Amino acid sequence: MIDFDERYLVVVSGPSGCGKDTVVKELLRRKSDASLAVSCTTRSKRDYEIDGKDYYFINREQFEKRIADNRMLEYTEYNGNMYGTPLDELENKLADRNTVVLVIEVNGARNVKERYPNSLLVFIVPPSIEELERRLFNRNTETKEEIERRLAIAEEELKHLASYDEVIQNDTVEHCAGMLADIIEEWQKD
Ligand code: 5GP
Numbered sequence: 560m561i562d563f564d565e566r567y568l569v570v571v572s573g574p575s576g577c578g579k580d581t582v583v584k585e586l587l588r589r590k591s592d593a594s595l596a597v598s599c600t601t602r603s604k605r606d607y608e609i610d611g612k613d614y615y616f617i618n619r620e621q622f623e624k625r626i627a628d629n630r631m632l633e634y635t636e637y638n639g640n641m642y643g644t645p646l647d648e649l650e651n652k653l654a655d656r657n658t659v660v661l662v663i664e665v666n667g668a669r670n671v672k673e674r675y676p677n678s679l680l681v682f683i684v685p686p687s688i689e690e691l692e693r694r695l696f697n698r699n700t701e702t703k704e705e706i707e708r709r710l711a712i713a714e715e716e717l718k719h720l721a722s723y724d725e726v727i728q729n730d731t732v733e734h735c736a737g738m739l740a741d742i743i744e745e746w747q748k749d
Contacts (some may be wrong), residue, residue, distance in 0.1 A: 573683035574713030585736035691698035
């Protein structure tokens with residue numbers, strides 16, 4: 560693993576459907592030195608997703624091989640599938656004090672913070688649970704049962720807010736991305 564300034568590692572979490580992917584996309588548009596660490600997952604690809612851009616879609620055997628070869632920064636099981644951040648993603652992207660953003664769930668975030676105490680952990684909350692439910696249903700990418708499981712996980716995840724450095728609400732994408740950019744800048748100040 561390369562030597563890098565931990566403050567440039569930014570973890571963003573938030574319940575499924577809170578809009579964190581859109582907020583991070585807007586952040587990356589504004590902040591040219593920032594890039595996204597693309598995760599590996601064993602879940603199946605949604606129609607609009609692109610392999611290598613949204614995720615590296617791999618099977619469980621390939622995932623386990625990566626763990627055995629020590630090629631994962633962190634990983635976890637979420638709703639029956641494996642998700643993890645490949646180490647090589649970071650090695651390539653963290654050079655030259657570039658900010659790397661990981662969009663991962665709470666267990667992964669905790670593991671990153673344990674390993675890199677100066678990394679920044681930000682949690683995005685939806686305006687309300689009702690709004691979250693509405694967004695998940697409108698997204699139309701999961702079955703009703705899947706949405707219910709994700710909502711139950713969301714309620715669990717909301718209990719972990721205290722382990723995050725900052726909590727921000729996704730009222731509008733622009734506002735939330737702006738707050739995130741400001742928080743990152745403040746965190747990295749020398
Ligand atoms: P989704 O299936 O909706 O894309 O992702 C489900 C959850 O897994 C989300 O909370 C997402 O942030 C999280 N996730 C995505 N990639 C990773 C990863 O590499 N590691 C961990 N720990 N969680 C991830």
